[in-house]
Amino acid sequence: MCSVLPLPAPARRGAGVTEFQEEHAKRAAGKLANAPNCVPSMNDSPQGLVCPTPIQRYEHVLLAHGGGGRLMHRLLQEIFLPAFDNPALAARHDGACLDLGGQRWAVTTDAYVVRPLFFPGGDIGTLAVNGTVNDLAMCGARPVALAAAFVLEEGLPVATLQRVVESMRAAAAAVGVPLVTGDTKVVDRGRADGLYITTTGIGRVTVDREISPAQVRPGDRILLSGDIGRHGMAIMATREGLAFETTLTSDCAPLVEPVFRLLDGGIQVRCLRDLTRGGLASALVEIAETTRLDLLVDEAAVPVSEEVQGACEILGLDPLHVANEGRFIAIVAASDAARALTLLREAAPELPAAVIGEVRGPGEGRVTLRSRIGAPRILDMFSGEQLPRIC
16 A cells, blocks of 8 residues: 655645545645545554545535536536436436337437537537437437427627537437427627537437346447547547647437437347447446446447547547547347447448447446457546547
8 A cells, every 4th residue: 555645735725726626635734534445554654644545525516527527427426416316317328218108208308518519420400410310319219299498698709609500400400300399599709618518319210129237138249330539639630739740520319320220130139329428438438337247348348549549549538438429339139249330331322330348247336348459457547537628
């Protein structure tokens, strides 16, 4: 165990010190010596502390709480799920499937706060439409209608709003779904980063079987629809002004066509999950922990483009944790894996769809990654996100 040396008193907030850093500095200085995560030193060092476990609870919301990682999941489990507990919410799917009037419908809602508003491969408008129809597709539903609410900041150029609205119109037309209602609010200058969008989608479930983590079985195969990490790296390069030899372009795209290639083709699809905040790693861990089954993933089988891999290596990031907005995983019966892979490649010939792993179990709900050199390691999700405000 490693003793923690005392640190000087933390600088005032606003001087480059985050709440996370301030909290840890206090712990290291012994100001929180009675907190559960502060463990007495085994060698009776004068500091009296050893390396603490990561902080799990905060008195204030951090950006990390919206990053798709452990902190966000804890927020859901401790605040939202107990307050609104019901069977549809407890399913923990990308949307809720409801039986109404003898038909099954899916509904989903999402908010988009991406910065910057425009990036290579898309903008906040295309992101809002595609992200919502993709969540419906993960429920096995074809989109029927969209609703949108716009929070506009005073001073936003009207030309910018027109450009975003046109992007939304084009994205909705591409998947044949109308935007049927909405709302607009304006807030004070400096309160909304220009523009926020919330969208709600309704879709008709067209399959006669449940598609959810509860249907996953030992022996199933895990398929990935294409290469990962494009969206997160495109946002980072644009936001931070990073210049690479090639332009990193977001993978933002609708997933209705490839998903229904699988469903209409009779593939035994157990579970679908689109990869957004937290990347491939978070999606896999969510499924493993929900099902209490173990997942084995082959790192060498996970497609990553040379551009994304190179950028991640330069910046010290792991592509498995980088956000996506046009990729999904499908867990299918082992007997259908080869045919499912063929259908995915037919739907998007330009993408390197692949079988990346299998379901083991019963187990402890863990994801094991077999590295490129053959060594196993546990794959977990981050506490927060490598880059916040990604969608």
